Amino acid sequence: MTVRKKRLPFVVSGRRLDGKPGRTVTxxxxxGLELEMPRFDAELASEMIEANRQSLADLPLQEILSFLNRAGKNWKSEEYVRRRFYVRQLQDILGYSDPAANAEADRIAILLTSHARMYDMIAAELGSRYIVDDWTAREECWVRALPRGLVLHILPSNVPLSCAISIVRGIITKNVSVAKMGAGDLLTAVALALTFTDLSTTHPVTRSMNAVYWEHDNPEGLRLLGAADAVCAWGAEEAIAHAQRHARIDAAVTSFGPKESFAIIDASMDPAAAAKGLAHDVAIYDQRACFSIRRVYLTGPAEPFLELLRKEMDRHEELLPPSALTDDKSASIQIARREELFFGAGVHGSDALAWTIVVCPANEGYTDHPLSRILYVYPVESLSEAYQYAHPGVQTVAAHPWHLLPEHRDEFAKRGVSRFVELGLVHLFRIGGTHDSINPLQGLVRLVSTEAPGSVHGKGMVVNLDETAMLQAGTLKDLVL
Structure with a gap:
């Protein structure tokens, strides 16, 4: 059987780089395609390490957001060549359906054009939307957020939008970014970088962006990792540990490691809306995302709800058709179904293996989830029974109806859950919310302060700050009056 091959480029500081004979990796x-790319070598690593790491520091934020907005407007057009090529590549290389690929391109377009929300994001996470441009008054100081410098993004393979989000975070905090693509998504970072070159090959944002790939043990990749001022590491435990182990000791390492999510539902209250929201949160990204719902704890009438859920799973199979199934993935779904039937669970699913619902007691079910829209439903007497299944590896708990969250969130949060949302909205991260319990922008900047002079009375004081005089007069204990 002939193996199909495709060539993919790097983008380095506004330049497209194609692989040269004898200097490529596959x-x-x-x-099942073979993807051929340039080999990441010492010359490329040195160029990125030696680049001006403060090249965006004095560029006004409004200019950066304006540039991103122009890029996003291009992506909103289905006729834009980069978008069309990207959508086709998502299908051909990653196996996305056409509706899912176009939906992902739409989400990237929305991200890039959300300039107002980017201002709000900076204000929420750093304290002021002006803080990346100028010194901002804060109590008795003036504070400014300066870029860390060279940020290495170790990008995920499961959610293309997450790649774009990581890159945008680096840009709006005025860093120089190296986007190290994951083997499962060698498309998104390059597509964004080439979009920037379409606008201008010399714009500072374009020049600050690098999209590359290297194998896990590439020594030049390790050298760059060790030289980065900050690292945003996405992925499995091994990838996170690798980044933490090899990063510079004073580098800020922000990790978004492997997580899972589940839902709690009272099926006695608007079960149709619950079924619709749950089907969406199972279908999006075929459960590959950290926020994807893989299990649900259910109170109330189960059978009427399951009937509605089966219809919604069928509907979402049409709205967001699943990615193409490989032979191995088809086999894993069938094995999972047969195992659950053997152990006495109720199993419902589409003939095409597009989705599966497993109904079983809450103390049973998967240990290693097979993904592919397999949902485990646990009927329980009380939703408090779900507390014991919450832990720091659970990112999101989605609820229907929403008012269940104030009742249960404290117990879940104490056990490590970091995010609570209404069912059907797991993929929409609200401005002001945290990401895996942190404000990610804080790891991308240095917060530098200028403190007020001694002539400025501190809060609660009525005298100048002169500790020497106070020591001489024996009035140090009256420093704060």
């Missing part, structure tokens, strides 16, 4: 795609 990666297999989820659809």
């Amino acid at each position: 990666v297999s795609s989820p659809t």
